[in-house]
Amino acid sequence: MNDLLQNPVFNALTTGDKQLSFGTAHVKYFDAEVSPYAGFPEDYEQGFAELHDLLPEGRRILFARPTPVAIPEGWQLQHEIKGLQFVYEGGKNITGDFSNIVPLTATHVDEMIELVKLTKPGPFDKRTIEFGSYHGIFQNGKLVAMTGQRLHVEQYTEISAVCTHPDHLGKGYASALMQHQLQIIVNSNQIPYLHVRADNDRAIAVYERLGFVVSRPMHFYFMKRL
Template sequence: MFAVYRPQYICEVEGLLNNPVYRALLLGDKHLGFGTDKVRAFDETVSPFAGFEESYSKGFEDLYDLLPPARKILYATPNIIAQPKGWQILHEVKGRQFVFEAGDTSASSSFDLVPLREQHVEQMMQLAALTKPGPFGPRTIAFGHYFGIFENERLVAMTGQRLHVQNFTEISAVCTHPGYLGKGYAAALVQHQVNLICSGGQHPFLHVRADNERAISLYQRLGFTVRGPMNFYFMRKQ
């Protein structure tokens, strides 16, 4: 079975995925965050992401007032921004946003893909710290649908979901222990997420570092196409 998502939803994508963090905090992941109708942030134990309405010029000012001292945030935007007043940019990552366009949504895996639960969180955090797929905290698992591959009771690969933006669901935390690369684990886990998301009537999307050629090649092979830039700014409240 193949899914094909074409220009009929371009307007919908433009309206939602240009600002996926804020939209997720208003929609599918509202229960994991807090704020106002203009600016919102996730609980820090879930994710450092924070965002605000695209046209709202006081977004960073309101976030400054909303959040506690020294709170770190991750802000995602297709644009290049200057350091906002009251905030220190600690790190900038140039990324790309990919959307699933066409591919097999029924392929099964020969690997044992294990649903990850609370008892696995420590191993999940250790794997994320080693491979650095993005921020991963003690409650990141609350985004849901995490699966992993174990060898000798050791978690060696995983992926899950993160932002839920109306009809779009983000695949995230795609990581494999360096000692287990080349076995097809990441491909199997991402394909499983594609199947799961599409079976629920959603469109998969994901983000990747612009310089991560290995991951980009994998995603393109699985049916993802680049939609455009998505830059990530790690900041700390001064």
């Protein structure tokens, strides 16, 4: 069943996150304020051309695949990230102290966007919180760490936006928030997974300690429609 994560974006857009999706039978995308992600089946050769017809000039998308992708006509590559996909295999006791972790709501979005801009865990906009289950840690009334969920692919739930303010690193906040998310997801009979930059050794070490193992490489392409 792990094969569903071979193309997590399209599979999320047609299953667990279909209520947030737009597009056609073969090409799907999120509203830009939710996520720049767009996707289509791996064997659908007209995917980028159809997506080009659907989206306005200047619209930015994020495309993810395990194998490298040639940039198609009508699109401008803005940034490429080599990443890794991890899937939770369990076997680790969830022992974090969750007493200082609070749910985040629409009233916190401006603070969340500010934290994301500072830490750069990945795309986050005004409606990204609609993916659900965002929680954070506050110090002196200021949001200093958070995480949440993103792509829901049938029985798989992605943990996303794991970030900690640079002034608060080393306090175990990311580990506590991760364990809190693991508890939520596992208790919902889902399998946690996540994506991370291949060169983010600090984060990878945390994920491996928590029981995540590498599933596959993942290439991320930030592109703009011309």
